[in-house]
Amino acid sequence: MGDLERLVMEQLWAASTALTVREVHERLAGTRELAYTTVMTVLDRLAKKKLTERERDGKAWRYRAAAPREELAADLMRDALDRAGDRREALVRFVGQVSDEEAALLREALSRLDGQERTG
Amino acid sequence: MGDLERLVMEQLWAASTALTVREVHERLAGTRELAYTTVMTVLDRLAKKKLTERERDGKAWRYRAAAPREELAADLMRDALDRAGDRREALVRFVGQVSDEEAALLREALSRLDGQERTG
DNA sequence: AACATCTACTACGAAACGTCGTAGATGATT
DNA sequence: AATCATCTACGACGTTTCGTAGTAGATGTT
Numbered sequence: 001m002g003d004l005e006r007l008v009m010e011q012l013w014a015a016s017t018a019l020t021v022r023e024v025h026e027r028l029a030g031t032r033e034l035a036y037t038t039v040m041t042v043l044d045r046l047a048k049k050k051l052t053e054r055e056r057d058g059k060a061w062r063y064r065a066a067a068p069r070e071e072l073a074a075d076l077m078r079d080a081l082d083r084a085g086d087r088r089e090a091l092v093r094f095v096g097q098v099s100d101e102e103a104a105l106l107r108e109a110l111s112r113l114d115g116q117e118r119t120g
Numbered sequence: 121m122g123d124l125e126r127l128v129m130e131q132l133w134a135a136s137t138a139l140t141v142r143e144v145h146e147r148l149a150g151t152r153e154l155a156y157t158t159v160m161t162v163l164d165r166l167a168k169k170k171l172t173e174r175e176r177d178g179k180a181w182r183y184r185a186a187a188p189r190e191e192l193a194a195d196l197m198r199d200a201l202d203r204a205g206d207r208r209e210a211l212v213r214f215v216g217q218v219s220d221e222e223a224a225l226l227r228e229a230l231s232r233l234d235g236q237e238r239t240g
Numbered sequence: 241a242a243c244a245t246c247t248a249c250t251a252c253g254a255a256a257c258g259t260c261g262t263a264g265a266t267g268a269t270t
Numbered sequence: 271a272a273t274c275a276t277c278t279a280c281g282a283c284g285t286t287t288c289g290t291a292g293t294a295g296a297t298g299t300t
Contacts, residue, residue, distance in 0.1 A: 002257050006203075013205065021277080038259050040278075045257080059266060059277055073204030074213035077197045081222070083126075084193030085133065088225045093194035095229040102201070105208045107230055109215040113223060122288050141246080158290050160247075165288080179246055179297065 001051070007032070008042050012052060013069040018062035121171070127152070128162050132172060133189040138182035 001009070011027050012019060019027075025039040043063050046052040051072075054061040067075075084090030095103065121129070131147045132139060139147075145159040163183050166172040171192075174181040187195075204210030215223065 004258060034258090035260050036277095037261070041259075042257090044279090061278080068209075070204045070206055070210040071213050073200050073210040074217055076200030076203070077210075077214045078217055080193050080196030080200060081218075083196070084190045086190055087222060088229075089188075090190040090193040090197075091222070091225050092229045092232065093191050094197045095226070095233060097194055097198055098201075102207060102211070103230060103233060105211050106215070106226065109208075109212045110223060110227055110230070112212065113215060124289060154289090155291050156246095157292070161290075162288085164248090181247080 004032075004034075004038075004042055005046055005051075008039065008046065009051060009065060009069075012063060012065040015064075018055060018057075018064035020057065020060045020062055022060070024063070124152075124154075124158075124162055125166055125171075128159065128166065129171060129185060129189075132183060132185040135184075138175060138177075138184035140177065140180045140182055142180070144183070 007028065008024060011024050015023075015027075021036065021040045021043055024043065025034065025036050028034060028039065043052060043054075043061075047054055047063065051066055052063045053066050054063045056062075081087060081090055081094075095106070098106065127148065128144060131144050135143075135147075141156065141160045141163055144163065145154065145156050148154060148159065163172060163174075163181075167174055167183065171186055172183045173186050174183045176182075201207060201210055201214075215226070218226065
């Protein structure tokens, strides 16, 4: 994902509803002066990459993020982990790099797994 | 990192010592038929991206990975986490996606932190 | 001097991206 | 119906990254 693409995704994630091209364009106006069609192209490319989905709303399309921002982040973390040779080592390094707060969140998330023992 | 770049990095990670362009080229011979200069270019680009470092060895350069594979993986995990809006949520999703074995490794890595309470 | 080996520099095509313009369809307005 | 506003579809062009490699020139070897 390029920078502009990320910026656009952030608008979608920040919005509670699906947005039209025009809406995204407006929300970006403060940050970046872009042609309407530029936003359209980016949204379209994101859709082709399955990062956004779109539905009709009258004449226009409404786009929304295909997945929550946190899910994408989790997926990317997985991808990164998959590329490590030694997972244990990678996880140790990752954990060693994380802040205290994040470590606590991780423990919490792990303990949440205990009860349900992978029932999905 | 592109595919070829990754392939080359893998050679460096697999080797115990720094490798010359020729050595990388030879090790890749089974997998990919590449011109010697292609390997040279890739190695050079990787060096510019700080993914490899090089040192003189007579007339030739010897390249080695700037960081262990697992460290790069951990860094990428961090980057991914940093791009999540809600870290807690991202970590929960990440943990939920991980295999039982990986969860165990994570717990292990976290407990290892307990004793040293971030003394670095 | 001739040959082998390396690096440096250059190059070129493909793909991803940032950035838009134009054309044409459709709906609203006069 | 003619006009205007709003959208989309499609194409386009420059830049960067990457895969791929050739050529020139330096240097060491025979």
